[in-house]
Amino acid sequence: xxxxxxxxxxxxxxxxxxxxxxxxxxxxxxxxxxxxxxxxxxxxxxxxxxxxxxxxxxxxxxxxxxxxxxxxxxxxxxxxxxxxxxxxxxxxxxxxxxxxxxxxxxxxxxxxxxxxxxxxxxxxxxxxxxxxxxxxxxxxxxxxxxxxxxxxxxxxxxxxxxxxxxxxxxxxxxxxxxxxxxxxxxxxxxxxxxxxxxxxxxxxxxxxxxxxxxxxxxxxxxxxxxxxxxxxxxxxxxxxxxxxxxxxxxxxxxxxxxxxxxxxxxxxxxxxxxxxxxxxxxxxxxxx
Amino acid sequence: xxxxxxxxxxxxxxxxxxxxxxxxxxxxxxxxxxxxxxxxxxxxxxxxxxxxxxxxxxxxxxxxxxxxxxxxxxxxxxxxxxxxxxxxxxxxxxxxxxxxxxxxxxxxxxxxxxxxxxxxxxxxxxxxxxxxxxxxxxxxxxxxxxxxxxxxxxxxxxxxxxxxxxxxxxxxxxxxxxxxxxxxxxxxxxxxxxxxxxxxxxxxxxxxxxxxxxxxxxxxxxxxxxxxxxxxxxxxxxxxxxxxxxxxxxxxxxxxxxxxxxxxxxxxxxxxxxxxxxxxxxxxxxxxxxxxxxxxxxxxxxxxxxxxxxxxxxxxxxxxxxxxxxxxxxx
Numbered sequence: 001x002x003x004x005x006x007x008x009x010x011x012x013x014x015x016x017x018x019x020x021x022x023x024x025x026x027x028x029x030x031x032x033x034x035x036x037x038x039x040x041x042x043x044x045x046x047x048x049x050x051x052x053x054x055x056x057x058x059x060x061x062x063x064x065x066x067x068x069x070x071x072x073x074x075x076x077x078x079x080x081x082x083x084x085x086x087x088x089x090x091x092x093x094x095x096x097x098x099x100x101x102x103x104x105x106x107x108x109x110x111x112x113x114x115x116x117x118x119x120x121x122x123x124x125x126x127x128x129x130x131x132x133x134x135x136x137x138x139x140x141x142x143x144x145x146x147x148x149x150x151x152x153x154x155x156x157x158x159x160x161x162x163x164x165x166x167x168x169x170x171x172x173x174x175x176x177x178x179x180x181x182x183x184x185x186x187x188x189x190x191x192x193x194x195x196x197x198x199x200x201x202x203x204x205x206x207x208x209x210x211x212x213x214x215x216x217x218x219x220x221x222x223x224x225x226x227x228x229x230x231x232x233x234x235x236x237x238x239x240x241x242x243x244x245x246x247x248x249x250x251x252x253x254x255x256x257x258x259x260x261x262x263x264x265x266x267x268x269x270x271x272x273x274x275x276x277x278x279x280x281x282x283x284x285x286x287x288x
Numbered sequence: 289x290x291x292x293x294x295x296x297x298x299x300x301x302x303x304x305x306x307x308x309x310x311x312x313x314x315x316x317x318x319x320x321x322x323x324x325x326x327x328x329x330x331x332x333x334x335x336x337x338x339x340x341x342x343x344x345x346x347x348x349x350x351x352x353x354x355x356x357x358x359x360x361x362x363x364x365x366x367x368x369x370x371x372x373x374x375x376x377x378x379x380x381x382x383x384x385x386x387x388x389x390x391x392x393x394x395x396x397x398x399x400x401x402x403x404x405x406x407x408x409x410x411x412x413x414x415x416x417x418x419x420x421x422x423x424x425x426x427x428x429x430x431x432x433x434x435x436x437x438x439x440x441x442x443x444x445x446x447x448x449x450x451x452x453x454x455x456x457x458x459x460x461x462x463x464x465x466x467x468x469x470x471x472x473x474x475x476x477x478x479x480x481x482x483x484x485x486x487x488x489x490x491x492x493x494x495x496x497x498x499x500x501x502x503x504x505x506x507x508x509x510x511x512x513x514x515x516x517x518x519x520x521x522x523x524x525x526x527x528x529x530x531x532x533x534x535x536x537x538x539x540x541x542x543x544x545x546x547x548x549x550x551x552x553x554x555x556x557x558x559x560x561x562x563x564x565x566x567x568x569x570x571x572x573x574x575x576x577x578x579x580x581x582x583x584x585x586x587x588x589x590x591x592x593x594x595x596x597x598x599x600x601x602x603x604x605x606x607x608x609x610x611x612x613x614x615x616x617x618x619x
Contacts (some may be wrong), residue, residue: 007522029402034390035402035405037534039539062458083581083585086585087585087588088583090588091402092348093541093584095579096537096541096584097536097580097584097585099534099538099577099580100576100577100578100579100581100584101577101581102577102579103573103574103576103577103580104574104577104578104581106570106573106574107570107572107573107574107575107577109575110570111570111571111608123578144328212329217531221409221413221530224406224410225410227406228403228406232402232403247447251338258418259421260421261418262413262422263414263418266410266413266414267416269407269410270395270407273395273399273403273407274395277398277399277403278403279403
């Protein structure tokens with residue numbers, strides 16, 4: 001029972017991380033129709049920026065995370081304007097352009113920091129122990145921060161005029177444009193929010209897990225799984241699916257072992273797709 | 289680049305013709321760099337043609353490394369069991385992935401667009417996990433090592449030039465199969481790519497042709513897997529990593545996804561440039577990324593697609609308009 005509860009708490013923490021990553025990924029797809037292959041790269045970038053700020057420049061950890069998030073969002077903003085904006089109607093071209101950017105980004109990181117993992121540790125250690133249940137503080141903090149960030153995104157998208165405009169662009173771009181919503185403003189901002197979320201997750205999570213230049217590939221795969229389950233472009237779907245994935249992974253890892261856990265997760269994706277090919281909250285897929 | 293049956297047929301033939309010199313390379317050169325480049329070209333083209341076959345129907349499939357792994361591992365295990373005849377290895381590497389493709393196709397071909405892309409990407413991960421979880425069968429993380437050299441009618445193909453020649457020959461056969469299938473079903477594939485609903489309403493059995501394309505694509509990828517294992521002498525999970533599919537997709541799009549010539553030009557260009565970039569090993573991936581972005585921004589139709597467009601415009605300016613597509617040519 002104790003193991004079951006502990007695994008559940010860790011699963012929720014993982015689910016919150018996946019939700020933050022996947023919301024950004026699905027936001028970009030929902031609004032711009034772009035499959036951002038560099039999304040995992042922004043996660044890595046957030047981790048390295050936070051590492052540099054906190055471990056090299058001595059900036060307090062919290063400030064380092066905030067600055068890393070802002071910097072990642074700013075870089076995302078520029079990337080959208082310079083590389084993506086002009087080709088936004090061609091989904092395959094933007095996919096390859098973001099893939100190319102990912103490779104440039106990772107190469108730059110390898111050149112500056114080397115290919116070896118960084119010694120990046122979470123500043124708070126120890127665990128919460130209660131009734132035999134054992135949960136690391138780092139997991140709890142990540143869960144709370146990710147939860148707050150998810151709530152903030154939810155508020156932004158569903159409770160503000162900007163969010164209404166974003167959703168209008170996602171629902172029907174031409175009609176939204178005819179209503180005076182300017183894509184030239186909305187697209188880069190949406191991209192910046194999404195990449196900022198990836199950067200925030202990287203800055204928060206890499207001290208707990210690992211920080212090396214290639215961790216972004218696994219993160220992108222996880223984002224794929226979550227958005228398939230949740231439904232492309234659906235933010236509530238991504239949130240729900242992220243927690244399903246986090247909990248499935250945590251329980252399968254505890255009871256079945258590492259790689260078998262991943263296998264269970266993939267089988268779950270297949271089963272859901274058989275029953276509901278458009279995902280839990282998804283609609284008809286865009287043509288790629 | 290708008291479809292033009294006559295023009296595209298000739299461009300495809302030119303693409304196939306550009307593959308033929310690869311057969312002569314191991315006979316003419318002994319330089320290890322040239323031999324290495326030759327087999328990389330051959331394998332790259334075969335794997336990219338597997339992507340190309342599916343793209344003819346507007347489907348971007350990421351399962352190429354998985355089917356390459358099935359073909360490669362099948363050949364490696366067969367060779368380890370004592371069957372080294374290249375024809376038998378080819379048969380196994382071609383047929384087994386096609387058999388695997390049938391149930392997979394039943395599952396994934398009803399998906400469209402990005403769901404199809406993502407689920408096919410995930411299949412690579414599933415296969416990698418299965419390989420790691422079945423060490424007795426596949427060698428697990430060590431792979432199948434010490435694969436004996438293939439033979440052809442009893443002749444040993446282990447000598448370097450023969451090994452490269454055999455690899456190129458296998459890839460050429462794979463390329464011919466991809467070329468033949470994409471032309472045999474050209475009208476059906478194009479109609480599915482351009483308007484699936486309309487094609488279906490006009491009586492095209494969309495599901496059937498998608499399945500045919502998927503099976504052919506799997507077989508072609510399986511042969512590319514055999515070619516890779518034949519060169520490396522080992523079947524290792526890292527040789528079929530999920531991320532490698534991005535290279536094959538990049539070859540297709542950089543060259544031009546509309547024709548076999550585009551696939552061949554894209555493969556030659558990017559593989560050559562990757563080898564040049566390898567001189568700056570730590571910058572290699574970044575330079576590849578830079579090249580990818582540059583080509584996609586400067587020539588969105590790929591090198592061949594853009595050249596055809598420019599040349600077509602030039603001919604039209606001169607009053608020598610390109611031949612119109614025959615009725616029904618593009619379905």
